[in-house]
Amino acid sequence: MAVYQYYLEVLPKEGILKKHNLIPSHIKVSTETGYFESDSELYWNEVKYSSENIITKIDSIIDRANWGNNKTSFEWKRYTETLDNDVSIYLNESDFTIKEFSFRADLREENLEFLKNMIKLANENEWFFMDRNGLLINPNLEELINNILKSNAYKFLENPNNFFDDLEKNKPIA
Numbered sequence: 001m002a003v004y005q006y007y008l009e010v011l012p013k014e015g016i017l018k019k020h021n022l023i024p025s026h027i028k029v030s031t032e033t034g035y036f037e038s039d040s041e042l043y044w045n046e047v048k049y050s051s052e053n054i055i056t057k058i059d060s061i062i063d064r065a066n067w068g069n070n071k072t073s074f075e076w077k078r079y080t081e082t083l084d085n086d087v088s089i090y091l092n093e094s095d096f097t098i099k100e101f102s103f104r105a106d107l108r109e110e111n112l113e114f115l116k117n118m119i120k121l122a123n124e125n126e127w128f129f130m131d132r133n134g135l136l137i138n139p140n141l142e143e144l145i146n147n148i149l150k151s152n153a154y155k156f157l158e159n160p161n162n163f164f165d166d167l168e169k170n171k172p173i174a
Contacts, residue, residue: 005084005104006115006148008129011136012098015043016128029134038130041099048097051089054125058087061117072096078114085114107148116141 016023019042029038055074062085065075076087087103105115122129122139129137129144137143 005086006107007104007132008102008118008137009038009040009131010101010103010118010122011040011043011128011130012047012049013126013128015046015049016136018046019043023128023136025136026134027130027136029130029132038134040101040130044098044100045092048095051091051096051098054098054101054121055089057121058089061121062087062114072099083109085109087118112141115144119144 011027013023016027027038027040051074058074058076062076062078065077065086068075068088072091072093074087074089074091078085084106085104088100089098090100091097092099103118105112105118109115119139119141121127127139129139131137131147135147137147
């Protein structure tokens with residue numbers, strides 16, 4: 001993952017409500033293994049969300065990657081020297097419903113068109129976004145911007161030297 005990419009996991013509102021009977025502000029995540037790990041599969045399994053329409057809609061937003069695609073794994077990638085957006089969806093092998101869904105938006109993109117398209121898709125399908133800290137975020141540009149301003153991706157783009165100085169000083173980063 002490039003440091004200027006803003007990572008979000010996608011979660012179904014209905015699945016969160018079924019699991020918790022309310023919408024919590026945070027969901028437990030872990031990075032103990034060195035990788036981002038969440039229980040997002042639990043929420044998708046609550047609703048058994050079909051992937052067909054979503055895959056078609058994402059195909060209209062971003063090109064498919066030329067790797068990693070099969071019956072249960074779908075990858076999209078837009079990569080140039082100045083742009084790097086991607087989406088990943090993983091399906092359950094038994095019924096081909098969504099198991100995991102995440103994307104990374106390149107904060108260098110002018111007008112953040114990719115992110116805006118993902119917000120629109122999330123609103124159409126009643127999804128939430130979850131950041132790397134487990135914070136649930138409404139698919140709303142204003143809320144996302146508030147979160148982006150606290151992210152490592154933004155800190156890096158704003159001042160790369162300070163970002164690396166903070167890493168060197170072992171300051172916590174978001």
